[in-house]
Amino acid sequence: MARLPVYLRALQALQDRGTLTISSEALASAAGVNSAKLRKDLSHLGSYGTRGVGYEVEYLVYQISRELGLTQDWAVAIVGIGNLGRALANYGGFGTRGFRIAALLDADPAMVGQNVASLDVRHIDSLEEVVRTKGVSIGVITTPAAAAQGVATRFVEAGVASILNFAPVVLNVPDGVDVRKVDLSIELQILAFHAQRRADGDGRGAERAGLELM
Amino acid sequence: MARLPVYLRALQALQDRGTLTISSEALASAAGVNSAKLRKDLSHLGSYGTRGVGYEVEYLVYQISRELGLTQDWAVAIVGIGNLGRALANYGGFGTRGFRIAALLDADPAMVGQNVASLDVRHIDSLEEVVRTKGVSIGVITTPAAAAQGVATRFVEAGVASILNFAPVVLNVPDGVDVRKVDLSIELQILAFHAQRRADGDGRGAERAGLELM
DNA sequence: ACGTGCTTGTGAAAGTGCGCACAAAGTGGG
DNA sequence: CCCACTTTGTGCGCACTTTCACAAGCACGT
Numbered sequence: 001m002a003r004l005p006v007y008l009r010a011l012q013a014l015q016d017r018g019t020l021t022i023s024s025e026a027l028a029s030a031a032g033v034n035s036a037k038l039r040k041d042l043s044h045l046g047s048y049g050t051r052g053v054g055y056e057v058e059y060l061v062y063q064i065s066r067e068l069g070l071t072q073d074w075a076v077a078i079v080g081i082g083n084l085g086r087a088l089a090n091y092g093g094f095g096t097r098g099f100r101i102a103a104l105l106d107a108d109p110a111m112v113g114q115n116v117a118s119l120d121v122r123h124i125d126s127l128e129e130v131v132r133t134k135g136v137s138i139g140v141i142t143t144p145a146a147a148a149q150g151v152a153t154r155f156v157e158a159g160v161a162s163i164l165n166f167a168p169v170v171l172n173v174p175d176g177v178d179v180r181k182v183d184l185s186i187e188l189q190i191l192a193f194h195a196q197r198r199a200d201g202d203g204r205g206a207e208r209a210g211l212e213l214m
Numbered sequence: 215m216a217r218l219p220v221y222l223r224a225l226q227a228l229q230d231r232g233t234l235t236i237s238s239e240a241l242a243s244a245a246g247v248n249s250a251k252l253r254k255d256l257s258h259l260g261s262y263g264t265r266g267v268g269y270e271v272e273y274l275v276y277q278i279s280r281e282l283g284l285t286q287d288w289a290v291a292i293v294g295i296g297n298l299g300r301a302l303a304n305y306g307g308f309g310t311r312g313f314r315i316a317a318l319l320d321a322d323p324a325m326v327g328q329n330v331a332s333l334d335v336r337h338i339d340s341l342e343e344v345v346r347t348k349g350v351s352i353g354v355i356t357t358p359a360a361a362a363q364g365v366a367t368r369f370v371e372a373g374v375a376s377i378l379n380f381a382p383v384v385l386n387v388p389d390g391v392d393v394r395k396v397d398l399s400i401e402l403q404i405l406a407f408h409a410q411r412r413a414d415g416d417g418r419g420a421e422r423a424g425l426e427l428m
Numbered sequence: 429a430c431g432t433g434c435t436t437g438t439g440a441a442a443g444t445g446c447g448c449a450c451a452a453a454g455t456g457g458g
Numbered sequence: 459c460c461c462a463c464t465t466t467g468t469g470c471g472c473a474c475t476t477t478c479a480c481a482a483g484c485a486c487g488t
Binding site: 237238239250253254256257263264265266267268269 | 463464
Binding site for chain 4: 429430431432433434435436437438439440441442443444445446447448449450451452453454455456457458
Protein backbone atom coordinates (compact mmCIF):
# COMPACT_ATOMS: atom_id res chain seq x y z
CA MET A 1 0.00 0.00 0.00
CA ALA A 2 1.06 3.57 -0.72
CA ARG A 3 -0.15 4.66 2.71
CA LEU A 4 2.29 2.64 4.78
CA PRO A 5 5.04 5.29 4.59
CA VAL A 6 2.62 7.87 5.95
CA TYR A 7 1.70 5.63 8.87
CA LEU A 8 5.36 4.95 9.47
CA ARG A 9 6.19 8.60 9.72
CA ALA A 10 3.35 9.30 12.10
CA LEU A 11 4.46 6.37 14.24
CA GLN A 12 8.06 7.56 14.32
CA ALA A 13 6.90 10.98 15.46
CA LEU A 14 4.93 9.29 18.24
CA GLN A 15 7.92 7.17 19.15
CA ASP A 16 10.10 10.27 19.45
CA ARG A 17 7.52 11.71 21.78
CA GLY A 18 7.77 8.58 23.94
CA THR A 19 4.33 7.16 23.18
CA LEU A 20 4.26 3.41 23.75
CA THR A 21 0.83 2.44 22.51
CA ILE A 22 -1.75 4.03 20.22
CA SER A 23 -5.31 3.40 19.11
CA SER A 24 -6.30 3.15 15.46
CA GLU A 25 -8.46 6.22 15.92
CA ALA A 26 -5.60 8.40 17.15
CA LEU A 27 -3.11 7.13 14.61
CA ALA A 28 -5.61 7.55 11.79
CA SER A 29 -6.17 11.14 12.77
CA ALA A 30 -2.42 11.78 12.90
CA ALA A 31 -2.01 10.26 9.45
CA GLY A 32 -5.08 11.98 8.06
CA VAL A 33 -7.11 8.89 7.14
CA ASN A 34 -10.23 7.04 8.25
CA SER A 35 -9.68 4.69 11.19
CA ALA A 36 -11.37 1.70 9.56
CA LYS A 37 -9.13 2.07 6.55
CA LEU A 38 -6.09 2.17 8.78
CA ARG A 39 -7.14 -0.98 10.65
CA LYS A 40 -7.78 -2.80 7.40
CA ASP A 41 -4.40 -1.77 6.04
CA LEU A 42 -2.63 -2.94 9.17
CA SER A 43 -4.58 -6.19 9.40
CA HIS A 44 -3.71 -6.79 5.77
CA LEU A 45 -0.06 -7.03 6.61
CA GLY A 46 -0.90 -9.49 9.36
CA SER A 47 -0.38 -6.98 12.11
CA TYR A 48 -1.22 -7.53 15.69
CA GLY A 49 -3.08 -4.94 17.71
CA THR A 50 -4.61 -5.67 21.07
CA ARG A 51 -8.35 -5.17 21.41
CA GLY A 52 -9.20 -2.76 24.15
CA VAL A 53 -5.71 -1.26 24.05
CA GLY A 54 -4.45 -0.45 20.56
CA TYR A 55 -1.15 -1.02 18.79
CA GLU A 56 2.31 -1.11 20.31
CA VAL A 57 4.17 1.70 18.57
CA GLU A 58 7.63 0.16 18.50
CA TYR A 59 6.44 -3.20 17.19
CA LEU A 60 4.38 -1.53 14.49
CA VAL A 61 7.31 0.62 13.37
CA TYR A 62 9.39 -2.51 13.00
CA GLN A 63 6.69 -4.42 11.10
CA ILE A 64 6.01 -1.61 8.64
CA SER A 65 9.73 -0.98 8.11
CA ARG A 66 10.14 -4.65 7.32
CA GLU A 67 7.19 -4.65 4.93
CA LEU A 68 8.57 -1.60 3.13
CA GLY A 69 12.00 -3.16 2.85
CA LEU A 70 13.67 -0.51 4.97
CA THR A 71 15.61 -3.05 7.01
CA GLN A 72 18.01 -3.38 4.12
CA ASP A 73 19.67 -0.33 2.61
CA TRP A 74 19.12 0.84 -0.92
CA ALA A 75 21.77 2.46 -3.09
CA VAL A 76 20.46 5.45 -5.05
CA ALA A 77 22.03 7.16 -8.05
CA ILE A 78 21.04 10.70 -9.03
CA VAL A 79 21.42 11.77 -12.66
CA GLY A 80 21.33 15.47 -13.47
CA ILE A 81 23.15 17.62 -10.93
CA GLY A 82 21.34 20.90 -11.42
CA ASN A 83 19.52 22.84 -8.72
CA LEU A 84 17.19 20.03 -7.85
CA GLY A 85 19.76 17.25 -8.08
CA ARG A 86 22.04 19.16 -5.74
CA ALA A 87 19.21 19.81 -3.32
CA LEU A 88 18.37 16.12 -3.20
CA ALA A 89 22.00 15.13 -2.77
CA ASN A 90 22.32 17.50 0.18
CA TYR A 91 19.03 16.52 1.76
CA GLY A 92 19.89 14.56 4.88
CA GLY A 93 16.57 12.84 5.38
CA PHE A 94 17.39 9.85 3.20
CA GLY A 95 20.31 8.31 5.00
CA THR A 96 18.40 7.79 8.20
CA ARG A 97 15.68 5.89 6.40
CA GLY A 98 17.58 3.17 4.63
CA PHE A 99 18.49 5.10 1.50
CA ARG A 100 22.08 5.91 0.62
CA ILE A 101 23.07 8.26 -2.18
CA ALA A 102 25.72 6.12 -3.89
CA ALA A 103 26.53 8.20 -6.95
CA LEU A 104 25.94 11.51 -8.73
CA LEU A 105 26.09 11.65 -12.52
CA ASP A 106 25.89 14.46 -15.05
CA ALA A 107 26.42 14.90 -18.78
CA ASP A 108 28.14 18.30 -18.48
CA PRO A 109 31.98 17.89 -18.48
CA ALA A 110 32.26 21.09 -16.43
CA MET A 111 30.24 19.44 -13.69
CA VAL A 112 32.16 16.16 -13.66
CA GLY A 113 34.69 15.98 -10.85
CA GLN A 114 32.99 18.62 -8.71
CA ASN A 115 32.37 17.60 -5.14
CA VAL A 116 28.73 17.73 -4.11
CA ALA A 117 27.52 16.40 -0.76
CA SER A 118 30.84 14.59 -0.23
CA LEU A 119 30.60 12.76 -3.54
CA ASP A 120 32.49 13.36 -6.77
CA VAL A 121 30.18 13.93 -9.70
CA ARG A 122 30.91 11.38 -12.41
CA HIS A 123 30.16 11.46 -16.11
CA ILE A 124 26.94 9.89 -17.34
CA ASP A 125 28.94 7.52 -19.53
CA SER A 126 29.98 5.57 -16.45
CA LEU A 127 26.35 4.93 -15.49
CA GLU A 128 26.48 1.23 -16.24
CA GLU A 129 29.75 0.77 -14.38
CA VAL A 130 28.52 2.74 -11.36
CA VAL A 131 25.29 0.76 -11.20
CA ARG A 132 27.29 -2.47 -11.24
CA THR A 133 30.02 -1.58 -8.80
CA LYS A 134 27.88 0.33 -6.30
CA GLY A 135 24.90 -2.01 -6.48
CA VAL A 136 22.49 0.79 -7.38
CA SER A 137 18.87 -0.37 -7.40
CA ILE A 138 17.03 2.97 -7.47
CA GLY A 139 17.62 5.68 -10.07
CA VAL A 140 16.60 9.33 -9.64
CA ILE A 141 16.29 11.49 -12.76
CA THR A 142 16.62 15.27 -12.34
CA THR A 143 17.76 16.09 -15.87
CA PRO A 144 16.05 18.40 -18.35
CA ALA A 145 13.06 16.82 -20.05
CA ALA A 146 14.88 16.12 -23.28
CA ALA A 147 17.50 13.91 -21.62
CA ALA A 148 15.22 11.98 -19.29
CA GLN A 149 14.07 9.18 -21.60
CA GLY A 150 17.63 8.33 -22.60
CA VAL A 151 18.75 8.13 -19.00
CA ALA A 152 15.75 6.00 -18.09
CA THR A 153 16.53 3.54 -20.87
CA ARG A 154 20.13 3.28 -19.76
CA PHE A 155 19.03 2.71 -16.17
CA VAL A 156 16.69 -0.06 -17.26
CA GLU A 157 19.29 -1.74 -19.44
CA ALA A 158 21.77 -1.57 -16.59
CA GLY A 159 19.28 -3.46 -14.44
CA VAL A 160 17.71 -0.65 -12.39
CA ALA A 161 13.99 -1.41 -12.10
CA SER A 162 12.92 1.47 -9.83
CA ILE A 163 13.01 5.03 -11.13
CA LEU A 164 12.00 8.31 -9.54
CA ASN A 165 11.47 10.87 -12.29
CA PHE A 166 11.44 14.63 -11.71
CA ALA A 167 11.64 15.51 -15.39
CA PRO A 168 8.36 16.67 -16.95
CA VAL A 169 7.95 13.83 -19.44
CA VAL A 170 6.14 10.50 -19.47
CA LEU A 171 8.83 7.83 -19.47
CA ASN A 172 8.47 4.80 -21.64
CA VAL A 173 9.75 1.70 -19.91
CA PRO A 174 9.21 -2.06 -20.23
CA ASP A 175 6.76 -3.92 -18.02
CA GLY A 176 8.16 -4.76 -14.65
CA VAL A 177 9.98 -1.46 -14.28
CA ASP A 178 8.50 0.84 -11.67
CA VAL A 179 8.45 4.57 -12.41
CA ARG A 180 7.19 7.22 -10.03
CA LYS A 181 6.87 10.79 -11.23
CA VAL A 182 7.11 14.01 -9.27
CA ASP A 183 6.25 17.08 -11.28
CA LEU A 184 6.31 20.39 -9.47
CA SER A 185 4.55 22.34 -12.20
CA ILE A 186 1.73 19.83 -12.24
CA GLU A 187 1.27 20.17 -8.49
CA LEU A 188 1.00 23.93 -8.84
CA GLN A 189 -1.41 23.58 -11.74
CA ILE A 190 -3.67 21.33 -9.71
CA LEU A 191 -3.65 23.88 -6.89
CA ALA A 192 -4.47 26.63 -9.37
CA PHE A 193 -7.31 24.55 -10.77
CA HIS A 194 -8.89 24.12 -7.36
CA ALA A 195 -8.26 27.75 -6.45
CA GLN A 196 -10.10 28.84 -9.57
CA ARG A 197 -12.98 26.46 -8.92
CA ARG A 198 -13.15 27.87 -5.42
CA ALA A 199 -13.31 31.37 -6.83
CA ASP A 200 -15.97 30.44 -9.37
CA GLY A 201 -17.84 28.51 -6.72
CA ASP A 202 -17.91 31.50 -4.39
CA GLY A 203 -19.71 33.47 -7.03
CA ARG A 204 -22.18 30.73 -7.70
CA GLY A 205 -22.39 30.08 -3.99
CA ALA A 206 -23.65 33.58 -3.37
CA GLU A 207 -26.30 33.09 -6.04
CA ARG A 208 -27.27 29.79 -4.54
CA ALA A 209 -27.46 31.40 -1.10
CA GLY A 210 -29.77 33.96 -2.61
CA LEU A 211 -31.97 31.28 -4.10
CA GLU A 212 -32.10 29.40 -0.83
CA LEU A 213 -33.63 32.44 0.83
CA MET A 214 -36.68 32.32 -1.40
CA MET B 215 -9.22 16.33 -12.90
CA ALA B 216 -5.61 15.78 -11.89
CA ARG B 217 -4.76 14.49 -15.36
CA LEU B 218 -5.40 17.71 -17.25
CA PRO B 219 -1.88 19.08 -16.62
CA VAL B 220 -0.41 15.90 -18.11
CA TYR B 221 -2.53 16.25 -21.22
CA LEU B 222 -1.59 19.89 -21.44
CA ARG B 223 2.10 19.11 -21.40
CA ALA B 224 1.77 16.44 -24.06
CA LEU B 225 -0.22 18.86 -26.19
CA GLN B 226 2.34 21.62 -25.82
CA ALA B 227 5.07 19.23 -26.91
CA LEU B 228 2.98 18.37 -29.97
CA GLN B 229 2.37 22.04 -30.66
CA ASP B 230 6.12 22.74 -30.57
CA ARG B 231 6.55 19.97 -33.12
CA GLY B 232 4.01 21.70 -35.35
CA THR B 233 1.22 19.13 -35.07
CA LEU B 234 -2.15 20.69 -35.83
CA THR B 235 -4.57 17.91 -35.01
CA ILE B 236 -4.41 14.73 -32.94
CA SER B 237 -6.56 11.69 -32.27
CA SER B 238 -7.50 10.61 -28.76
CA GLU B 239 -5.57 7.40 -29.32
CA ALA B 240 -2.31 9.16 -30.13
CA LEU B 241 -2.65 11.75 -27.39
CA ALA B 242 -3.55 9.08 -24.86
CA SER B 243 -0.45 7.13 -25.70
CA ALA B 244 1.68 10.27 -25.38
CA ALA B 245 0.17 10.99 -21.99
CA GLY B 246 0.33 7.37 -20.86
CA VAL B 247 -3.38 6.78 -20.32
CA ASN B 248 -6.26 4.85 -21.87
CA SER B 249 -7.88 6.57 -24.85
CA ALA B 250 -11.43 6.14 -23.55
CA LYS B 251 -10.43 7.77 -20.28
CA LEU B 252 -8.89 10.67 -22.15
CA ARG B 253 -11.99 11.17 -24.28
CA LYS B 254 -14.17 11.05 -21.20
CA ASP B 255 -11.98 13.61 -19.43
CA LEU B 256 -12.07 15.95 -22.39
CA SER B 257 -15.78 15.56 -22.96
CA HIS B 258 -16.28 16.30 -19.28
CA LEU B 259 -14.94 19.79 -19.75
CA GLY B 260 -17.30 20.27 -22.67
CA SER B 261 -14.55 19.95 -25.22
CA TYR B 262 -15.08 19.70 -28.91
CA GLY B 263 -13.34 17.09 -31.00
CA THR B 264 -14.35 16.28 -34.53
CA ARG B 265 -15.41 12.71 -35.23
CA GLY B 266 -13.38 11.14 -37.93
CA VAL B 267 -10.58 13.69 -37.41
CA GLY B 268 -9.59 14.20 -33.79
CA TYR B 269 -8.86 17.28 -31.70
CA GLU B 270 -7.37 20.55 -32.82
CA VAL B 271 -4.19 20.92 -30.77
CA GLU B 272 -4.17 24.68 -30.40
CA TYR B 273 -7.81 24.93 -29.40
CA LEU B 274 -7.41 22.14 -26.87
CA VAL B 275 -4.35 23.81 -25.33
CA TYR B 276 -6.36 26.95 -24.88
CA GLN B 277 -9.37 25.17 -23.40
CA ILE B 278 -7.32 23.18 -20.90
CA SER B 279 -5.27 26.24 -19.92
CA ARG B 280 -8.48 28.09 -19.28
CA GLU B 281 -9.95 25.24 -17.26
CA LEU B 282 -6.79 25.07 -15.16
CA GLY B 283 -6.79 28.79 -14.59
CA LEU B 284 -3.48 29.33 -16.35
CA THR B 285 -4.73 32.31 -18.30
CA GLN B 286 -4.31 34.41 -15.18
CA ASP B 287 -1.05 34.47 -13.29
CA TRP B 288 -0.59 33.21 -9.78
CA ALA B 289 1.74 34.74 -7.22
CA VAL B 290 3.63 32.12 -5.22
CA ALA B 291 5.50 32.57 -1.93
CA ILE B 292 8.15 30.08 -0.83
CA VAL B 293 8.86 29.69 2.87
CA GLY B 294 12.04 27.93 3.93
CA ILE B 295 15.03 28.85 1.78
CA GLY B 296 17.17 25.75 2.28
CA ASN B 297 18.46 23.49 -0.46
CA LEU B 298 15.04 22.67 -1.80
CA GLY B 299 13.60 26.16 -1.46
CA ARG B 300 16.55 27.58 -3.38
CA ALA B 301 16.21 24.91 -6.07
CA LEU B 302 12.54 25.76 -6.53
CA ALA B 303 13.24 29.49 -6.60
CA ASN B 304 15.83 28.96 -9.32
CA TYR B 305 13.74 26.55 -11.34
CA GLY B 306 12.72 28.39 -14.49
CA GLY B 307 9.81 26.18 -15.48
CA PHE B 308 7.23 28.07 -13.44
CA GLY B 309 7.28 31.48 -15.03
CA THR B 310 6.33 30.23 -18.45
CA ARG B 311 3.28 28.47 -17.08
CA GLY B 312 1.46 31.24 -15.29
CA PHE B 313 3.23 30.98 -11.94
CA ARG B 314 5.37 33.80 -10.62
CA ILE B 315 7.58 33.47 -7.56
CA ALA B 316 6.61 36.63 -5.71
CA ALA B 317 8.46 36.24 -2.43
CA LEU B 318 10.98 34.15 -0.50
CA LEU B 319 10.75 33.93 3.28
CA ASP B 320 12.89 32.36 5.96
CA ALA B 321 13.11 32.38 9.76
CA ASP B 322 16.91 32.49 9.88
CA PRO B 323 18.16 36.09 10.30
CA ALA B 324 21.40 35.12 8.52
CA MET B 325 19.38 34.22 5.47
CA VAL B 326 17.25 37.35 5.42
CA GLY B 327 18.48 39.91 2.92
CA GLN B 328 20.36 37.41 0.79
CA ASN B 329 19.59 37.55 -2.89
CA VAL B 330 18.25 34.30 -4.32
CA ALA B 331 16.94 34.04 -7.86
CA SER B 332 16.78 37.84 -8.13
CA LEU B 333 14.66 38.17 -5.00
CA ASP B 334 15.64 39.37 -1.56
CA VAL B 335 14.85 36.84 1.13
CA ARG B 336 12.56 38.39 3.71
CA HIS B 337 11.89 37.44 7.29
CA ILE B 338 8.99 35.13 8.02
CA ASP B 339 7.45 37.79 10.25
CA SER B 340 6.50 39.77 7.18
CA LEU B 341 4.49 36.87 5.76
CA GLU B 342 1.12 38.54 6.27
CA GLU B 343 2.32 41.81 4.78
CA VAL B 344 3.91 40.07 1.79
CA VAL B 345 0.77 38.04 1.10
CA ARG B 346 -1.29 41.21 1.16
CA THR B 347 0.96 43.46 -0.90
CA LYS B 348 2.03 40.91 -3.50
CA GLY B 349 -1.35 39.21 -3.82
CA VAL B 350 0.05 35.78 -3.00
CA SER B 351 -2.51 33.03 -3.47
CA ILE B 352 -0.31 29.93 -3.39
CA GLY B 353 2.09 29.10 -0.57
CA VAL B 354 4.97 26.65 -0.84
CA ILE B 355 6.42 25.21 2.36
CA THR B 356 9.98 23.91 2.25
CA THR B 357 10.80 24.31 5.93
CA PRO B 358 11.88 21.59 8.35
CA ALA B 359 8.99 19.45 9.57
CA ALA B 360 8.77 21.15 12.94
CA ALA B 361 8.08 24.58 11.45
CA ALA B 362 5.64 23.54 8.73
CA GLN B 363 2.40 23.54 10.70
CA GLY B 364 3.03 27.03 12.04
CA VAL B 365 3.74 28.39 8.59
CA ALA B 366 0.65 26.69 7.19
CA THR B 367 -1.54 28.24 9.87
CA ARG B 368 -0.12 31.68 9.16
CA PHE B 369 -0.70 31.22 5.44
CA VAL B 370 -4.31 30.23 6.04
CA GLU B 371 -4.95 33.12 8.40
CA ALA B 372 -3.41 35.48 5.86
CA GLY B 373 -5.94 34.22 3.32
CA VAL B 374 -3.84 31.75 1.30
CA ALA B 375 -6.06 28.76 0.55
CA SER B 376 -3.67 26.73 -1.64
CA ILE B 377 -0.58 25.17 -0.08
CA LEU B 378 2.11 22.94 -1.55
CA ASN B 379 3.87 21.17 1.29
CA PHE B 380 7.30 19.56 0.99
CA ALA B 381 7.76 19.09 4.72
CA PRO B 382 7.22 15.52 5.93
CA VAL B 383 4.21 16.19 8.15
CA VAL B 384 0.46 16.00 7.73
CA LEU B 385 -0.80 19.57 7.88
CA ASN B 386 -3.92 20.40 9.79
CA VAL B 387 -5.98 23.03 7.99
CA PRO B 388 -9.62 24.15 7.99
CA ASP B 389 -12.06 22.90 5.38
CA GLY B 390 -11.83 24.77 2.13
CA VAL B 391 -8.06 25.02 2.22
CA ASP B 392 -6.32 22.88 -0.37
CA VAL B 393 -3.08 21.18 0.61
CA ARG B 394 -0.95 19.07 -1.71
CA LYS B 395 1.96 17.15 -0.31
CA VAL B 396 5.18 16.12 -2.00
CA ASP B 397 7.33 13.84 0.12
CA LEU B 398 10.53 12.61 -1.43
CA SER B 399 11.23 9.99 1.23
CA ILE B 400 7.78 8.54 0.76
CA GLU B 401 8.32 8.23 -2.98
CA LEU B 402 11.55 6.36 -2.37
CA GLN B 403 9.89 4.14 0.22
CA ILE B 404 7.16 3.20 -2.22
CA LEU B 405 9.78 2.33 -4.83
CA ALA B 406 11.65 0.23 -2.27
CA PHE B 407 8.43 -1.53 -1.33
CA HIS B 408 7.73 -2.55 -4.92
CA ALA B 409 11.36 -3.48 -5.48
CA GLN B 410 11.21 -5.80 -2.51
CA ARG B 411 7.93 -7.33 -3.64
CA ARG B 412 9.50 -7.87 -7.04
CA ALA B 413 12.42 -9.62 -5.40
CA ASP B 414 10.16 -11.76 -3.18
CA GLY B 415 7.86 -12.44 -6.09
CA ASP B 416 10.70 -13.76 -8.21
CA GLY B 417 11.37 -16.37 -5.57
CA ARG B 418 7.72 -17.27 -5.19
CA GLY B 419 7.26 -17.11 -8.95
CA ALA B 420 9.80 -19.88 -9.37
CA GLU B 421 7.95 -21.98 -6.84
CA ARG B 422 4.66 -21.34 -8.54
CA ALA B 423 6.19 -22.28 -11.88
CA GLY B 424 7.26 -25.52 -10.27
CA LEU B 425 3.75 -26.19 -9.02
CA GLU B 426 2.21 -25.40 -12.35
CA LEU B 427 4.24 -28.17 -13.92
CA MET B 428 2.53 -30.82 -11.80
C1' DA C 429 -14.88 -14.89 38.83
C1' DC C 430 -17.59 -11.74 36.43
C1' DG C 431 -19.28 -7.72 34.21
C1' DT C 432 -18.17 -3.24 32.04
C1' DG C 433 -15.93 -0.49 28.79
C1' DC C 434 -12.74 0.01 25.01
C1' DT C 435 -10.68 -1.22 20.77
C1' DT C 436 -9.66 -4.34 17.08
C1' DG C 437 -10.78 -7.02 12.97
C1' DT C 438 -13.97 -7.73 9.28
C1' DG C 439 -18.46 -8.65 6.58
C1' DA C 440 -21.40 -6.17 3.80
C1' DA C 441 -22.99 -1.87 1.58
C1' DA C 442 -22.05 2.15 -0.84
C1' DG C 443 -19.17 4.69 -3.81
C1' DT C 444 -15.63 5.43 -7.46
C1' DG C 445 -12.99 4.78 -11.36
C1' DC C 446 -11.71 2.25 -15.43
C1' DG C 447 -12.07 0.28 -19.87
C1' DC C 448 -14.66 -2.21 -23.33
C1' DA C 449 -17.52 -1.82 -26.99
C1' DC C 450 -20.67 0.41 -29.85
C1' DA C 451 -23.74 3.95 -31.73
C1' DA C 452 -23.46 8.64 -33.55
C1' DA C 453 -21.16 11.80 -36.49
C1' DG C 454 -18.15 13.58 -39.65
C1' DT C 455 -14.76 13.02 -43.97
C1' DG C 456 -13.46 11.85 -48.41
C1' DG C 457 -13.58 9.10 -52.65
C1' DG C 458 -16.14 7.44 -56.44
C1' DC D 459 -25.37 11.45 -53.88
C1' DC D 460 -24.01 7.52 -51.52
C1' DC D 461 -20.86 4.40 -49.27
C1' DA D 462 -16.87 3.02 -46.71
C1' DC D 463 -13.81 4.50 -43.22
C1' DT D 464 -12.26 6.91 -39.23
C1' DT D 465 -12.78 8.81 -34.74
C1' DT D 466 -15.51 10.85 -30.99
C1' DG D 467 -18.73 10.52 -27.12
C1' DT D 468 -20.85 7.48 -23.78
C1' DG D 469 -23.76 3.49 -21.65
C1' DC D 470 -22.67 -0.39 -19.09
C1' DG D 471 -20.52 -3.83 -16.33
C1' DC D 472 -16.52 -4.98 -13.56
C1' DA D 473 -13.24 -4.54 -10.09
C1' DC D 474 -11.38 -2.09 -6.58
C1' DT D 475 -11.66 1.18 -2.59
C1' DT D 476 -13.76 3.30 1.15
C1' DT D 477 -16.87 3.52 4.89
C1' DC D 478 -20.21 1.86 8.13
C1' DA D 479 -21.46 -0.98 11.68
C1' DC D 480 -20.99 -4.63 14.70
C1' DA D 481 -19.39 -8.98 16.73
C1' DA D 482 -15.31 -10.83 18.98
C1' DG D 483 -11.69 -10.12 22.22
C1' DC D 484 -8.95 -8.17 25.82
C1' DA D 485 -8.01 -5.41 30.21
C1' DC D 486 -9.27 -3.78 34.41
C1' DG D 487 -11.98 -2.88 38.46
C1' DT D 488 -14.87 -4.97 41.79
